[in-house]
Amino acid sequence: MTEIALIADIHGNKPALDTVAQDLAQRGIEQIYCLGDVCGRGPLGGYAFDWCMEHCQVFVQGNWEEFFLNGFGPHYLEHDIGRERLVKMKKLPFYHKFWLSGRRVHLFHGRPVYPSVLMSEDSVEEKRRMFTVVPDEFSPDIVGYADIHRQLKHDLQDDPRVLFNIGSIGNSYSTANAHYVILRGELDSREKAPFSLEFVSLPYDNQEAVRLAWEQSHWFDAKTYEEEVTEGTWHLLR
Numbered sequence: 001m002t003e004i005a006l007i008a009d010i011h012g013n014k015p016a017l018d019t020v021a022q023d024l025a026q027r028g029i030e031q032i033y034c035l036g037d038v039c040g041r042g043p044l045g046g047y048a049f050d051w052c053m054e055h056c057q058v059f060v061q062g063n064w065e066e067f068f069l070n071g072f073g074p075h076y077l078e079h080d081i082g083r084e085r086l087v088k089m090k091k092l093p094f095y096h097k098f099w100l101s102g103r104r105v106h107l108f109h110g111r112p113v114y115p116s117v118l119m120s121e122d123s124v125e126e127k128r129r130m131f132t133v134v135p136d137e138f139s140p141d142i143v144g145y146a147d148i149h150r151q152l153k154h155d156l157q158d159d160p161r162v163l164f165n166i167g168s169i170g171n172s173y174s175t176a177n178a179h180y181v182i183l184r185g186e187l188d189s190r191e192k193a194p195f196s197l198e199f200v201s202l203p204y205d206n207q208e209a210v211r212l213a214w215e216q217s218h219w220f221d222a223k224t225y226e227e228e229v230t231e232g233t234w235h236l237l238r
C-alpha cells in the first residue's frame with residue numbers, strides 16, 4: 001500500500017508548510033502531490049515553490065500560477081517569486097491522472113481546468129461535471145481538487161464515485177489550521193483493492209506567519225493577511 005499526501009494552496013505561508021512537512025516526515029510519507037496555488041496571497045511563495053519543486057513528485061498549476069504567468073501580481077513577482085521560478089512554473093502541468101487500487105483518479109487544482117469554483121452547496125449535476133473536465137480515455141472514479149480552501153467530501157447522492165477537496169495548507173477559510181489529505185491504496189494498480197482518504201488538520205504557528213508577513217509589509221498587505229491567517233476568513237488581498 002502506498003500513502004500519498006495531497007497538498008495545495010500553501011499561498012506563501014512558511015510556518016504552515018513547515019508544520020505539514022514535519023508531519024509528513026514523522027509519518028514517513030514520501031509521495032507528495034501538490035495541486036497548486038503555492039504562491040500569492042501570502043508573502044513567502046518563493047520558499048513554498050522551491051519546497052514543492054524539491055519534494056513533490058507531482059506539481060500541477062493552480063489559478064494563481066496562471067495569474068502570475070499572465071503578468072498578474074507584479075509586486076509578488078518583483079519581491080517574492082522572481083523570473084527564474086516563473087520559467088519553471090510555466091512548465092507545470094494542469095492535471096494528473098493515475099490508477100489507485102483499481103480506480104481511475106484525476107487530480108487538478110480547480111480553476112482553470114474547471115471554469116468556476118465548486119462549492120458544497122452546488123448542485124449534484126455541477127459536481128458530476130468535475131468527472132468530465134480532464135481529457136482521458138478512462139472515466140474517473142475519484143476526483144480530488146483544491147481551490148476553495150475548505151476540506152470536504154462532496155455528497156453525490158446515489159453516485160458511487162468520490163469527489164473531495166483537500167483543503168488549504170496556508171490560507172484556510174474554515175479553521176485557521178494547515179490542511180491536507182492522505183490518500184492510501186495500491187498505486188498504479190488496476191486491480192480492485194481497498195483505498196482510503198484521511199483528512200488532516202494541523203494547528204500551526206499562525207503568529208509566526210503574521211510576524212513574517214509584517215517583515216514584508218513594505219510591499220505586502222500584512223494587515224489584511226493577519227486577519228486571514230488568524231481568523232481563517234477570506235479578504236480581498238491586493
Ligand SMILES: [Mn+2]
Nearest residue numbers: 009037064147
Ligand atoms: Mn488558492
